[in-house]
Amino acid sequence: MPRQRNRPAGKPPKPEPRGLGLVRSIAIFSAALAVRFATLLSLETVPLFRSPQLDSLEYLLRAQRIAAGDFRFPNPPAHGPGYPFLLAGLLRLFGGSLEPVRVVQVLAGALLAVAVGAWTARLFDRSSGLAAGVLVALSGPLAWVESSLYAEGLLLLLMVFAILAASYAPRPLAAAAAGGLLLGLATTVRPTALALLPALTLWCAARETGRRRTRNLAMMAGAFLLPLVPVAVANYRATGAFIPVQAHGGMNFYLGNSPSGTGLASARPGPGWDALEGEALRHGFTKPSDQDRYFLAKARSEIAREPLRYAGLLARKALWLVQDEELRDTHSYRFFVSFAPFLRFLPGFGILFALAAAGAVVAATSRPRPWPLFLAIAGVAASCVLLVIGTRYRLPIVPLLAPLSGLAVAEGFRAAKRREGRRIASLAAAALAAYLVSRARTHAESRVFAEEWSLTGDSLAQENRLDEAEGAFRRALQEDPGSAPALDGIGRMRVERGDWSEAEDAFRQSIARGESQRARYHLALILERRGRPEEALAELRKAVNLRPDDPRSLQALGRVLLGLGHADEAAAVYRGILERQPDDAQANRGLARIAWGRRDFREASARARRATELSPEDPEGWVMFAMISLEAGDADRAAPALEKAAALAPGAPPVELARALLERLRGRRDSADAILRALVARASGYAPAGRLFLQNAREMGREAEARKYLESLSAGR
DSSP states (O other): OOOBOOOOSSSOOOOOOSSOOHHHHHHHHHHHHHHHHHHHHHHTTOHHHHSOOHHHHHHHHHHHHHHTTOOOOOSSOOSOSHHHHHHHHHHHHTTTOHHHHHHHHHHHHHHHHHHHHHHHHHHSOHHHHHHHHHHHHTOHHHHHHHHTTOSHHHHHHHHHHHHHHHHHOSSHHHHHHHHHHHHHHHHHHOGGGGGGHHHHHHHHHTTOOHHHHHHHHHHHHHHHHTTHHHHHHHHHHHHSSOOSSOSOHHHHHHHHHOTTSOSBSOOOTTHHHHHHHTHHHHTTOOSHHHHHHHHHHHHHHHHHHOHHHHHHHHHHHHHHHTOSSOOOSSSOHHHHHTTSGGGGGSOOHHHHHHHHHHHHHHHHTSBSOOHHHHHHHHHHHHHHHTSOBOHHHHGGGHHHHHHHHHHHHHHHHHHHHHTOHHHHHHHHHHHHHHHHHHTSOOOGGGGOOHHHHHHHHHHHHHTTOHHHHHHHHHHHHHHOTTOHHHHHHHHHHHHHTTOHHHHHHHHHHHHHTSOOHHHHHHHHHHHHHTTOHHHHHHHHHHHHHHOTTOHHHHHHHHHHHHHTTOHHHHHHHHHHHHHHOTTOHHHHHHHHHHHHHTTOHHHHHHHHHHHHHHOTTOHHHHHHHHHHHHHTTOHHHHHHHHHHHHHHSTTOHHHHHHHHHHHHHTTOHHHHHHHHHHHHHHOTTOHHHHHHHHHHHHHTTOHHHHHHHHHHHHTTO
């Protein structure tokens, strides 16, 4: 039966049918779909939306690996696997195209609005359900997230369906199983879904009594753990540590709870993020679980030293939680609103919070009170306040506030229809007070888009639109003249144009703005190219000191060390890489090169073979394996490796040189001479070919003829 609110004495109202109804469902779905498709169409020309960066890029890259059949879990697992696996399935279904994937997400977002409306209609009444569904349908941040490659759309859908299943599925035992399973799946998307577990338990417990209640709760617990156990096992295999869903929980807790911090996502890409993320590694904590413990211990220590300051931080975070302002986490929502201006006219969080406050007054004076809903809101709010406040992190509270907001709207209309002035006044007072609280603060940093323009430059560079990319980086400098990522981006664009001197200047300017692993790494590459390996080595050591786990810096460090003759130190670097990433092809190739130089052909061959297994599409690995086999006198191993290399890089000078060496090993010097003649004619600057050509000719008694041929090539005849 629908909820009976306190009413004046008289004839009781006619009970409403349970559920939202088809017409209302279609109306909500249509409104949500219109907002989300309008958002999608407005943003599809935005480079940062079209070619995503940061979290979205990590999701996409992992999903692409899964779609290609690589199901290995990363070390460390930066995100839960739930969304990447769904995204991988959609990519397989649509041939790798992102456009239909976004359409599916938009449809799922419209379904979420209907689900919230249906839940609210069961919880209160149809009018409240319609209002709640429309409020979710018109949520701009939700429309943006559900159009983008973010996990929150899936997270919210699973959470709401878990509530629906646990509360209203016909059979209590099946309801408990379905609710637990859906919440377990939501937790594999983002562990903060755990905040809903106490409320879900209460919903399930309310449906039975005695032993049946105990049985149902046990069923819910088992179903909840069902998707989590395989994830924890896979993470253990990848990292050697117990990580239930994802890593970096300790670092996020420290970022949000350090009394000296802001409680917001204030460590931004660049110097600040490098210093924070590499800190535990610099202290010797290599496993993700150990790093989490390091940051948790650091946070507890700082809180114990400054408890009053920490209490003030929690109070500020609680205030930020209910602000109408959308705080930057991965990106600033306002940046995307500037390309889809209609979003600014949609009701913001302040309206939702104000209506929810009025709805809470109504619900608190009704019978029975919706205690599980209040508990769900409290749990999700606590998860935000105790971690980091930001747009995406706050989104899970939106579908939980919507039922109360819908109730306030419906009750307001009923009170107006009955001309209950005092009732209207009390609702309006609660809503106004909450709205004024939500307008107490603004966040200036979320309105400066230097970071988004720098990332836009990265997206444009990814699309090979270099002039536009440099323009985006310069736009970032206009927004913030001290932007280190923008200067690093300008340096990379200079590299693409071959302007080494200006690139070096840009990277040094970036470093002057703050210690940046990325800028140090890029500066080292420039110095290496300009024939200054000792300086490059110094920069790479600094880059690795900032981020000891960065594979690119470590690879470059090993390469430069090897080039300078520091084979033992290079080998230690490559082994360190393999300790964290056992399947790293480049590290295996580096160790193969070192063993090859030491004439340890057995070790060199095994490492080179492993590199080809890990990266079968890389011709360099096949060439190395072939060359090692040739020097070891094993033509039978070298020949198939060369066939692979030739198929991947037909006509490449190293491949042709190896083919000539194979012919020589087989005693076919004439055939080798023909290969080398063609190679030196086509690639006259490739010195190894010229040297082998003369050696082969000398052994055939044709050195004078070979030198004359080379002279004719250099003279252009």
